[in-house]
Amino acid sequence: MTHPAVIGKYPIARVLGTGGMGVVYEAFDLDINRPVAIKTIHMALIGQDLSGMPTTERFRNEARAVGRLSHPNIVAIYEYGEDQDAAYIAMEYVEGRTLSEILHATPRLPECDVLTLMDQLLGALDYAHLHGVWHRDIKPANLIVTNAGLLKVTDFGIARIESLMHTKITATLGTPGYMAPEQYAGGKLDHRVDIFASGALLYFLLVGRPPFEGTSAEVMHKVLNDQAVPPSGVAECARSEFYDDIVAKALAKNAADRYPSAAAFRQALAERKLAAPRNTGETTAIVVSGNARTTPAVGVSESSGRTPPAVATPTPTPIPGWDPATLLRVEAALAHLVGPIARIMVRQAAKLHPDLAGLASAIDEQLPSDADRARFHARLGGTTGGAKVAAAAQPHTPGSNPAGQAKGRPMSPEIVAAALRVLTKRIGPVASVLVKRSAAKAQTMEQFHVLLADLAAEGDEREQLLTELRKGL
Numbered sequence: 144m145t146h147p148a149v150i151g152k153y154p155i156a157r158v159l160g161t162g163g164m165g166v167v168y169e170a171f172d173l174d175i176n177r178p179v180a181i182k183t184i185h186m187a188l189i190g191q192d193l194s195g196m197p198t199t200e201r202f203r204n205e206a207r208a209v210g211r212l213s214h215p216n217i218v219a220i221y222e223y224g225e226d227q228d229a230a231y232i233a234m235e236y237v238e239g240r241t242l243s244e245i246l247h248a249t250p251r252l253p254e255c256d257v258l259t260l261m262d263q264l265l266g267a268l269d270y271a272h273l274h275g276v277w278h279r280d281i282k283p284a285n286l287i288v289t290n291a292g293l294l295k296v297t298d299f300g301i302a303r304i305e306s307l308m309h310t311k312i313t314a315t316l317g318t319p320g321y322m323a324p325e326q327y328a329g330g331k332l333d334h335r336v337d338i339f340a341s342g343a344l345l346y347f348l349l350v351g352r353p354p355f356e357g358t359s360a361e362v363m364h365k366v367l368n369d370q371a372v373p374p375s376g377v378a379e380c381a382r383s384e385f386y387d388d389i390v391a392k393a394l395a396k397n398a399a400d401r402y403p404s405a406a407a408f409r410q411a412l413a414e415r416k417l418a419a420p421r422n423t424g425e426t427t428a429i430v431v432s433g434n435a436r437t438t439p440a441v442g443v444s445e446s447s448g449r450t451p452p453a454v455a456t457p458t459p460t461p462i463p464g465w466d467p468a469t470l471l472r473v474e475a476a477l478a479h480l481v482g483p484i485a486r487i488m489v490r491q492a493a494k495l496h497p498d499l500a501g502l503a504s505a506i507d508e509q510l511p512s513d514a515d516r517a518r519f520h521a522r523l524g525g526t527t528g529g530a531k532v533a534a535a536a537q538p539h540t541p542g543s544n545p546a547g548q549a550k551g552r553p554m555s556p557e558i559v560a561a562a563l564r565v566l567t568k569r570i571g572p573v574a575s576v577l578v579k580r581s582a583a584k585a586q587t588m589e590q591f592h593v594l595l596a597d598l599a600a601e602g603d604e605r606e607q608l609l610t611e612l613r614k615g616l
Contacts, residue, residue, distance in 0.1 A: 150181050150231050151224045165229060169236065172221070175569050178236040179221060183229040206232050208276045208299040213577060213598075215509060216267035218287070218297040237297075238290050243283035250351035251380070257348040258412060260286075263294035264341060265409035266512050271296075272334040272405055279332070281340035282321045283347070291488055293509055319362045320353045324396050327363050335398040338408055342393025342401075349374045349382045354394060367396070385415050462493050469499070476522035477506060504597070554588050561615035562591065566599060569608065 146166065148155055153170035156178075160167045165183040172179050206223035213219070219235040242260070246252075252260075264286065271277065278285075278299055287295040323339035325332055346354040354371035355362045371394055373387040374380055389411050395401045402408040461467060474489045492505035503523065510516050563578045577598050585591035596609040 179233045180236045181231050181233055183231045214267055214270045216263045216294055218295045237287050237295050239287050241284050242286040260294055265405045267296045268337050269405035277334040277337050281337055282318045319359045320355055324367050335401050338401045346390050350377050350380045464497050465493050554591055562612055565611050565615040
Protein backbone atom coordinates (compact mmCIF):
# COMPACT_ATOMS: atom_id res chain seq x y z
CA MET A 144 0.00 0.00 0.00
CA THR A 145 1.02 3.62 -0.48
CA HIS A 146 1.80 5.49 2.73
CA PRO A 147 1.24 9.23 3.17
CA ALA A 148 4.11 11.67 3.54
CA VAL A 149 2.19 13.72 6.10
CA ILE A 150 -0.73 12.99 8.47
CA GLY A 151 -2.27 16.10 9.98
CA LYS A 152 0.67 18.31 10.86
CA TYR A 153 3.07 15.37 11.31
CA PRO A 154 5.68 14.41 8.66
CA ILE A 155 5.89 10.60 8.46
CA ALA A 156 9.30 8.99 8.96
CA ARG A 157 8.55 5.26 8.67
CA VAL A 158 6.06 2.49 9.30
CA LEU A 159 6.28 0.99 12.78
CA GLY A 160 3.59 -1.66 12.52
CA THR A 161 0.29 -2.70 11.04
CA GLY A 162 -2.96 -3.86 12.58
CA GLY A 163 -6.41 -4.91 11.51
CA MET A 164 -7.77 -1.36 11.32
CA GLY A 165 -4.80 0.72 10.26
CA VAL A 166 -1.10 1.50 10.36
CA VAL A 167 1.21 2.86 13.04
CA TYR A 168 3.84 5.37 11.92
CA GLU A 169 6.82 7.08 13.41
CA ALA A 170 6.38 10.79 12.79
CA PHE A 171 7.73 14.10 14.05
CA ASP A 172 6.09 17.04 15.74
CA LEU A 173 7.88 20.07 14.27
CA ASP A 174 6.20 22.48 16.69
CA ILE A 175 7.63 20.78 19.77
CA ASN A 176 10.66 19.11 18.13
CA ARG A 177 9.95 15.57 19.28
CA PRO A 178 9.16 12.19 17.70
CA VAL A 179 5.63 10.83 18.02
CA ALA A 180 3.80 7.63 17.14
CA ILE A 181 0.75 8.05 14.91
CA LYS A 182 -1.93 5.38 15.17
CA THR A 183 -4.35 5.49 12.24
CA ILE A 184 -7.62 3.91 11.23
CA HIS A 185 -8.59 3.74 7.56
CA MET A 186 -11.66 5.81 6.81
CA ALA A 187 -12.74 3.07 4.38
CA LEU A 188 -13.11 0.69 7.33
CA ILE A 189 -15.19 3.01 9.45
CA GLY A 190 -18.46 1.48 10.46
CA GLN A 191 -19.61 -0.34 13.58
CA ASP A 192 -17.44 -2.72 15.56
CA LEU A 193 -18.74 -5.81 17.35
CA SER A 194 -20.08 -3.69 20.18
CA GLY A 195 -22.31 -1.69 17.84
CA MET A 196 -20.25 1.43 18.55
CA PRO A 197 -19.10 3.46 15.53
CA THR A 198 -15.40 2.77 15.01
CA THR A 199 -14.47 6.43 15.00
CA GLU A 200 -16.31 6.88 18.31
CA ARG A 201 -14.30 4.04 19.82
CA PHE A 202 -11.14 5.64 18.46
CA ARG A 203 -12.06 9.02 19.96
CA ASN A 204 -12.77 7.23 23.24
CA GLU A 205 -9.16 6.09 23.31
CA ALA A 206 -7.95 9.66 22.95
CA ARG A 207 -10.38 10.93 25.59
CA ALA A 208 -9.59 8.12 28.01
CA VAL A 209 -5.82 8.47 27.96
CA GLY A 210 -5.74 12.18 27.19
CA ARG A 211 -7.17 12.88 30.63
CA LEU A 212 -4.46 10.81 32.33
CA SER A 213 -0.93 11.92 33.20
CA HIS A 214 1.12 9.11 34.72
CA PRO A 215 4.70 7.87 34.08
CA ASN A 216 3.44 4.32 33.46
CA ILE A 217 0.77 5.26 30.90
CA VAL A 218 1.56 6.11 27.27
CA ALA A 219 0.63 9.76 26.77
CA ILE A 220 -1.92 10.86 24.16
CA TYR A 221 -1.18 14.19 22.45
CA GLU A 222 -3.89 14.71 19.84
CA TYR A 223 -6.86 13.16 18.03
CA GLY A 224 -7.56 14.21 14.46
CA GLU A 225 -9.12 13.25 11.14
CA ASP A 226 -8.03 13.94 7.57
CA GLN A 227 -9.39 12.81 4.22
CA ASP A 228 -8.05 9.25 4.40
CA ALA A 229 -7.72 8.38 8.09
CA ALA A 230 -8.58 9.18 11.66
CA TYR A 231 -5.49 9.25 13.85
CA ILE A 232 -4.10 9.60 17.34
CA ALA A 233 -0.72 11.20 17.99
CA MET A 234 0.89 9.65 21.05
CA GLU A 235 4.10 9.22 22.98
CA TYR A 236 6.89 7.45 21.10
CA VAL A 237 8.30 4.74 23.37
CA GLU A 238 11.65 2.98 23.04
CA GLY A 239 11.48 -0.63 24.19
CA ARG A 240 9.71 -3.96 23.70
CA THR A 241 6.26 -5.26 24.43
CA LEU A 242 6.02 -7.57 27.40
CA SER A 243 4.80 -10.30 25.02
CA GLU A 244 8.14 -10.09 23.18
CA ILE A 245 10.06 -10.27 26.46
CA LEU A 246 8.04 -13.29 27.60
CA HIS A 247 8.58 -14.99 24.25
CA ALA A 248 12.32 -14.83 24.90
CA THR A 249 12.11 -15.45 28.68
CA PRO A 250 8.79 -17.13 29.64
CA ARG A 251 9.51 -17.17 33.38
CA LEU A 252 11.08 -13.95 34.59
CA PRO A 253 13.17 -13.55 37.76
CA GLU A 254 11.00 -12.82 40.77
CA CYS A 255 12.39 -9.31 41.19
CA ASP A 256 11.33 -8.49 37.60
CA VAL A 257 7.86 -9.95 38.16
CA LEU A 258 7.32 -7.79 41.22
CA THR A 259 8.74 -4.66 39.59
CA LEU A 260 6.50 -5.00 36.54
CA MET A 261 3.36 -5.75 38.57
CA ASP A 262 4.05 -2.85 40.92
CA GLN A 263 4.24 -0.43 37.99
CA LEU A 264 1.19 -1.88 36.24
CA LEU A 265 -1.01 -1.77 39.35
CA GLY A 266 0.15 1.75 40.15
CA ALA A 267 -0.89 2.88 36.67
CA LEU A 268 -4.24 1.09 36.86
CA ASP A 269 -5.01 2.51 40.29
CA TYR A 270 -4.40 6.01 38.92
CA ALA A 271 -6.60 5.36 35.86
CA HIS A 272 -9.39 3.82 37.94
CA LEU A 273 -9.42 6.80 40.29
CA HIS A 274 -9.98 8.98 37.22
CA GLY A 275 -12.95 6.90 36.09
CA VAL A 276 -11.14 4.97 33.34
CA TRP A 277 -10.48 1.26 33.10
CA HIS A 278 -8.57 -0.48 30.37
CA ARG A 279 -10.54 -3.70 29.73
CA ASP A 280 -7.77 -5.33 27.69
CA ILE A 281 -4.71 -5.72 29.92
CA LYS A 282 -2.38 -8.28 28.33
CA PRO A 283 1.37 -8.53 27.56
CA ALA A 284 0.97 -7.06 24.06
CA ASN A 285 -0.48 -3.86 25.54
CA LEU A 286 2.40 -3.33 27.97
CA ILE A 287 5.69 -1.83 26.78
CA VAL A 288 8.91 -2.00 28.81
CA THR A 289 11.34 0.81 28.05
CA ASN A 290 15.09 0.49 27.77
CA ALA A 291 15.41 1.46 31.44
CA GLY A 292 12.83 -1.07 32.64
CA LEU A 293 9.94 1.40 32.93
CA LEU A 294 6.58 -0.21 32.14
CA LYS A 295 4.12 1.73 29.95
CA VAL A 296 0.45 0.77 29.58
CA THR A 297 -0.91 1.44 26.11
CA ASP A 298 -4.01 0.96 23.94
CA PHE A 299 -6.96 2.21 25.94
CA GLY A 300 -9.03 1.75 22.79
CA ILE A 301 -11.76 -0.19 24.60
CA ALA A 302 -11.61 1.70 27.86
CA ARG A 303 -14.85 2.55 29.58
CA ILE A 304 -15.14 6.23 30.46
CA GLU A 305 -17.28 6.73 33.53
CA SER A 306 -19.39 9.67 32.42
CA LEU A 307 -22.97 10.47 31.58
CA MET A 308 -21.99 10.76 27.92
CA HIS A 309 -20.99 7.10 27.64
CA THR A 310 -23.25 4.70 29.51
CA LYS A 311 -23.78 1.85 27.05
CA ILE A 312 -21.33 -0.94 27.83
CA THR A 313 -20.87 -4.09 25.79
CA ALA A 314 -19.12 -7.08 27.34
CA THR A 315 -17.69 -8.68 24.19
CA LEU A 316 -14.43 -6.71 23.98
CA GLY A 317 -11.21 -8.09 25.37
CA THR A 318 -8.70 -10.92 24.88
CA PRO A 319 -9.48 -14.58 25.73
CA GLY A 320 -7.51 -15.71 28.75
CA TYR A 321 -7.45 -12.21 30.23
CA MET A 322 -11.17 -11.45 30.04
CA ALA A 323 -13.05 -11.66 33.33
CA PRO A 324 -16.06 -14.01 33.66
CA GLU A 325 -18.48 -11.09 33.56
CA GLN A 326 -17.05 -10.03 30.18
CA TYR A 327 -17.95 -13.45 28.75
CA ALA A 328 -21.29 -13.60 30.53
CA GLY A 329 -22.43 -10.13 29.57
CA GLY A 330 -22.66 -8.93 33.16
CA LYS A 331 -22.14 -5.44 34.50
CA LEU A 332 -18.52 -4.36 34.17
CA ASP A 333 -16.37 -2.11 36.30
CA HIS A 334 -12.69 -1.57 37.10
CA ARG A 335 -12.40 -5.09 38.55
CA VAL A 336 -12.12 -6.56 35.02
CA ASP A 337 -8.62 -5.04 35.10
CA ILE A 338 -7.96 -6.75 38.45
CA PHE A 339 -8.79 -10.12 36.87
CA ALA A 340 -6.63 -9.45 33.81
CA SER A 341 -3.75 -8.35 36.04
CA GLY A 342 -4.12 -11.56 38.03
CA ALA A 343 -3.92 -13.56 34.80
CA LEU A 344 -0.81 -11.60 33.85
CA LEU A 345 0.79 -12.22 37.26
CA TYR A 346 0.12 -15.94 36.81
CA PHE A 347 1.82 -15.88 33.38
CA LEU A 348 4.83 -14.02 34.79
CA LEU A 349 5.17 -16.53 37.63
CA VAL A 350 4.46 -19.76 35.77
CA GLY A 351 5.46 -19.05 32.19
CA ARG A 352 2.03 -19.69 30.69
CA PRO A 353 -1.53 -18.31 31.09
CA PRO A 354 -3.81 -19.66 33.82
CA PHE A 355 -6.35 -20.84 31.22
CA GLU A 356 -5.25 -22.38 27.92
CA GLY A 357 -6.89 -23.94 24.87
CA THR A 358 -9.12 -22.81 22.04
CA SER A 359 -11.21 -19.67 22.53
CA ALA A 360 -14.23 -21.80 23.48
CA GLU A 361 -12.17 -23.92 25.89
CA VAL A 362 -10.67 -20.84 27.52
CA MET A 363 -14.12 -19.31 27.96
CA HIS A 364 -15.40 -22.50 29.63
CA LYS A 365 -12.42 -22.65 31.99
CA VAL A 366 -12.66 -18.96 32.94
CA LEU A 367 -16.35 -19.39 33.77
CA ASN A 368 -16.09 -22.74 35.56
CA ASP A 369 -12.57 -23.87 36.51
CA GLN A 370 -9.98 -22.78 39.04
CA ALA A 371 -6.42 -22.25 37.86
CA VAL A 372 -3.73 -24.55 39.30
CA PRO A 373 -1.93 -22.55 42.06
CA PRO A 374 1.51 -21.30 40.97
CA SER A 375 3.24 -23.38 43.64
CA GLY A 376 1.48 -26.47 42.28
CA VAL A 377 3.08 -26.17 38.83
CA ALA A 378 6.00 -28.59 38.97
CA GLU A 379 8.37 -26.71 36.65
CA CYS A 380 7.53 -23.37 38.24
CA ALA A 381 8.82 -23.75 41.83
CA ARG A 382 7.34 -20.44 42.95
CA SER A 383 6.63 -19.62 46.57
CA GLU A 384 3.24 -20.49 48.07
CA PHE A 385 3.08 -16.79 48.99
CA TYR A 386 1.52 -16.10 45.58
CA ASP A 387 -1.20 -18.76 45.65
CA ASP A 388 -3.76 -16.79 47.68
CA ILE A 389 -2.97 -13.54 45.87
CA VAL A 390 -3.51 -15.09 42.43
CA ALA A 391 -6.67 -16.88 43.57
CA LYS A 392 -8.17 -13.65 44.91
CA ALA A 393 -7.34 -11.68 41.76
CA LEU A 394 -8.84 -14.44 39.56
CA ALA A 395 -12.02 -14.87 41.60
CA LYS A 396 -15.06 -15.65 39.43
CA ASN A 397 -17.21 -13.17 41.33
CA ALA A 398 -15.93 -9.61 41.01
CA ALA A 399 -16.94 -8.90 44.62
CA ASP A 400 -14.44 -11.53 45.79
CA ARG A 401 -11.49 -9.91 44.02
CA TYR A 402 -9.30 -7.14 45.35
CA PRO A 403 -11.48 -4.03 45.60
CA SER A 404 -8.84 -1.88 43.94
CA ALA A 405 -5.54 -2.05 42.09
CA ALA A 406 -3.99 -0.36 45.13
CA ALA A 407 -5.10 -3.25 47.37
CA PHE A 408 -3.69 -5.77 44.88
CA ARG A 409 -0.44 -3.82 44.79
CA GLN A 410 -0.24 -3.71 48.57
CA ALA A 411 -0.69 -7.48 48.75
CA LEU A 412 2.46 -7.87 46.65
CA ALA A 413 4.41 -5.20 48.55
CA GLU A 414 5.42 -7.55 51.37
CA ARG A 415 7.02 -9.98 48.93
CA LYS A 416 8.60 -7.12 46.98
CA LEU A 417 10.52 -5.99 50.06
CA ALA A 418 11.58 -9.55 50.90
CA ALA A 419 12.38 -10.72 47.34
CA PRO A 420 16.00 -11.81 46.88
CA ARG A 421 18.37 -9.31 45.30
CA ASN A 422 21.62 -9.90 43.44
CA THR A 423 21.15 -13.65 43.41
CA GLY A 424 22.98 -14.09 40.12
CA GLU A 425 19.79 -13.96 38.05
CA THR A 426 20.05 -11.67 35.04
CA THR A 427 17.17 -9.28 34.58
CA ALA A 428 15.20 -9.80 31.39
CA ILE A 429 13.47 -6.44 31.29
CA VAL A 430 16.47 -4.22 30.60
CA VAL A 431 17.07 -3.70 26.90
CA SER A 432 20.43 -2.96 25.30
CA GLY A 433 21.14 0.42 23.73
CA ASN A 434 20.56 -0.82 20.18
CA ALA A 435 17.13 -2.25 20.94
CA ARG A 436 14.37 -2.02 18.38
CA THR A 437 11.71 0.61 18.91
CA THR A 438 8.23 -0.64 19.71
CA PRO A 439 5.24 1.47 18.68
CA ALA A 440 3.29 2.72 21.68
CA VAL A 441 0.14 0.91 20.62
CA GLY A 442 -1.30 -2.59 20.80
CA VAL A 443 -0.61 -3.83 17.25
CA SER A 444 1.56 -6.61 15.88
CA GLU A 445 4.74 -5.62 14.10
CA SER A 446 4.90 -6.83 10.54
CA SER A 447 8.53 -7.91 10.94
CA GLY A 448 7.76 -10.35 13.79
CA ARG A 449 11.33 -10.12 15.09
CA THR A 450 11.94 -10.80 18.76
CA PRO A 451 15.19 -9.54 20.27
CA PRO A 452 16.78 -11.74 22.95
CA ALA A 453 16.88 -10.94 26.62
CA VAL A 454 19.96 -8.92 27.53
CA ALA A 455 21.78 -8.92 30.84
CA THR A 456 22.77 -5.66 32.52
CA PRO A 457 26.26 -4.59 31.37
CA THR A 458 29.16 -4.33 33.80
CA PRO A 459 29.20 -0.74 35.08
CA THR A 460 32.05 1.64 34.30
CA PRO A 461 32.98 4.79 36.26
CA ILE A 462 30.97 7.94 35.47
CA PRO A 463 33.10 11.12 35.33
CA GLY A 464 32.39 13.52 38.17
CA TRP A 465 30.73 10.93 40.39
CA ASP A 466 32.06 9.04 43.39
CA PRO A 467 31.14 5.35 42.78
CA ALA A 468 30.30 4.96 46.48
CA THR A 469 27.71 7.75 46.24
CA LEU A 470 26.04 6.10 43.26
CA LEU A 471 25.98 2.79 45.09
CA ARG A 472 24.19 4.43 48.03
CA VAL A 473 21.57 5.92 45.71
CA GLU A 474 21.23 2.57 43.95
CA ALA A 475 20.70 0.80 47.28
CA ALA A 476 17.94 3.26 48.21
CA LEU A 477 16.23 2.73 44.88
CA ALA A 478 16.70 -1.05 44.69
CA HIS A 479 14.20 -1.56 47.53
CA LEU A 480 11.55 -0.21 45.16
CA VAL A 481 12.50 -1.35 41.67
CA GLY A 482 14.95 -4.22 42.08
CA PRO A 483 18.01 -4.79 39.85
CA ILE A 484 17.07 -2.11 37.32
CA ALA A 485 18.02 0.47 39.98
CA ARG A 486 21.61 0.38 38.70
CA ILE A 487 20.54 1.24 35.17
CA MET A 488 18.22 4.03 36.31
CA VAL A 489 20.84 5.59 38.59
CA ARG A 490 23.63 5.47 36.04
CA GLN A 491 21.50 6.94 33.25
CA ALA A 492 20.43 9.81 35.50
CA ALA A 493 23.99 10.37 36.73
CA LYS A 494 25.22 10.89 33.17
CA LEU A 495 22.79 13.80 32.80
CA HIS A 496 22.94 15.34 36.28
CA PRO A 497 26.20 16.30 38.03
CA ASP A 498 24.79 16.65 41.56
CA LEU A 499 22.76 14.58 44.00
CA ALA A 500 19.72 16.86 43.93
CA GLY A 501 19.44 16.63 40.15
CA LEU A 502 20.03 12.89 40.21
CA ALA A 503 17.31 12.29 42.80
CA SER A 504 14.87 14.54 40.95
CA ALA A 505 15.45 12.63 37.70
CA ILE A 506 14.79 9.33 39.47
CA ASP A 507 11.63 10.78 41.03
CA GLU A 508 10.20 11.25 37.53
CA GLN A 509 10.46 7.51 36.88
CA LEU A 510 8.73 6.40 40.08
CA PRO A 511 4.98 5.84 39.72
CA SER A 512 3.65 7.27 43.00
CA ASP A 513 4.27 9.87 45.69
CA ALA A 514 4.51 7.05 48.24
CA ASP A 515 7.37 5.43 46.31
CA ARG A 516 9.15 8.77 45.98
CA ALA A 517 8.81 9.34 49.72
CA ARG A 518 10.22 5.87 50.49
CA PHE A 519 13.12 6.47 48.09
CA HIS A 520 14.06 9.77 49.77
CA ALA A 521 13.69 8.30 53.24
CA ARG A 522 16.13 5.52 52.37
CA LEU A 523 18.43 7.93 50.56
CA GLY A 524 18.66 10.11 53.66
CA GLY A 525 19.36 7.10 55.88
CA THR A 526 22.14 5.74 53.68
CA THR A 527 23.95 9.08 53.53
CA GLY A 528 24.04 9.64 57.27
CA GLY A 529 21.48 12.32 57.97
CA ALA A 530 18.50 14.37 56.92
CA LYS A 531 20.59 17.12 55.35
CA VAL A 532 21.40 15.13 52.23
CA ALA A 533 17.84 13.84 51.96
CA ALA A 534 16.59 17.42 52.07
CA ALA A 535 19.09 18.40 49.38
CA ALA A 536 17.98 15.52 47.21
CA GLN A 537 14.29 16.13 47.76
CA PRO A 538 12.85 17.89 44.69
CA HIS A 539 11.09 21.19 45.14
CA THR A 540 7.46 20.66 46.12
CA PRO A 541 4.58 23.10 45.83
CA GLY A 542 3.65 24.84 49.03
CA SER A 543 7.19 24.89 50.39
CA ASN A 544 9.40 27.97 50.58
CA PRO A 545 13.08 26.93 50.80
CA ALA A 546 15.48 29.31 52.49
CA GLY A 547 16.43 32.22 50.27
CA GLN A 548 13.50 31.89 47.89
CA ALA A 549 11.57 35.09 47.52
CA LYS A 550 7.84 34.82 47.55
CA GLY A 551 6.26 35.68 44.21
CA ARG A 552 3.03 37.51 43.61
CA PRO A 553 -0.07 35.29 43.78
CA MET A 554 -1.43 33.72 40.64
CA SER A 555 -4.32 35.15 38.72
CA PRO A 556 -6.61 33.71 36.03
CA GLU A 557 -4.48 35.56 33.48
CA ILE A 558 -1.32 33.82 34.72
CA VAL A 559 -3.00 30.42 34.54
CA ALA A 560 -4.38 31.11 31.05
CA ALA A 561 -0.97 32.26 29.79
CA ALA A 562 0.72 29.16 31.17
CA LEU A 563 -1.91 26.96 29.52
CA ARG A 564 -1.23 28.59 26.14
CA VAL A 565 2.52 28.10 26.46
CA LEU A 566 2.29 24.51 27.67
CA THR A 567 -0.35 23.42 25.14
CA LYS A 568 2.01 24.37 22.31
CA ARG A 569 4.55 21.94 23.74
CA ILE A 570 2.59 18.92 24.94
CA GLY A 571 -0.91 19.23 23.57
CA PRO A 572 -4.27 18.75 25.36
CA VAL A 573 -2.75 17.08 28.43
CA ALA A 574 -1.43 20.55 29.33
CA SER A 575 -4.82 21.45 30.83
CA VAL A 576 -4.48 18.60 33.35
CA LEU A 577 -0.98 19.67 34.42
CA VAL A 578 -1.92 23.35 34.65
CA LYS A 579 -5.01 22.64 36.73
CA ARG A 580 -3.11 20.35 39.09
CA SER A 581 -0.17 22.74 39.47
CA ALA A 582 -2.39 25.78 40.00
CA ALA A 583 -4.20 23.97 42.80
CA LYS A 584 -0.98 23.11 44.60
CA ALA A 585 1.33 26.09 44.06
CA GLN A 586 1.25 29.03 46.47
CA THR A 587 3.22 31.46 44.31
CA MET A 588 3.59 32.24 40.64
CA GLU A 589 7.20 31.07 40.62
CA GLN A 590 6.30 27.77 42.24
CA PHE A 591 3.56 27.35 39.66
CA HIS A 592 5.99 27.83 36.79
CA VAL A 593 8.71 25.65 38.30
CA LEU A 594 6.27 22.81 38.92
CA LEU A 595 4.98 22.97 35.33
CA ALA A 596 8.52 22.97 33.96
CA ASP A 597 9.45 19.98 36.13
CA LEU A 598 6.41 18.01 34.93
CA ALA A 599 6.66 18.80 31.22
CA ALA A 600 10.37 18.89 30.33
CA GLU A 601 13.91 18.19 31.48
CA GLY A 602 17.45 19.47 30.92
CA ASP A 603 17.82 22.38 28.49
CA GLU A 604 14.19 22.02 27.38
CA ARG A 605 13.06 22.52 30.97
CA GLU A 606 15.01 25.80 31.23
CA GLN A 607 13.63 26.96 27.89
CA LEU A 608 10.08 26.11 28.95
CA LEU A 609 10.54 27.90 32.28
CA THR A 610 11.69 31.01 30.42
CA GLU A 611 8.67 30.82 28.10
CA LEU A 612 6.31 30.44 31.05
CA ARG A 613 7.78 33.49 32.77
CA LYS A 614 7.57 35.58 29.59
CA GLY A 615 4.02 34.40 28.91
CA LEU A 616 2.59 36.75 31.54
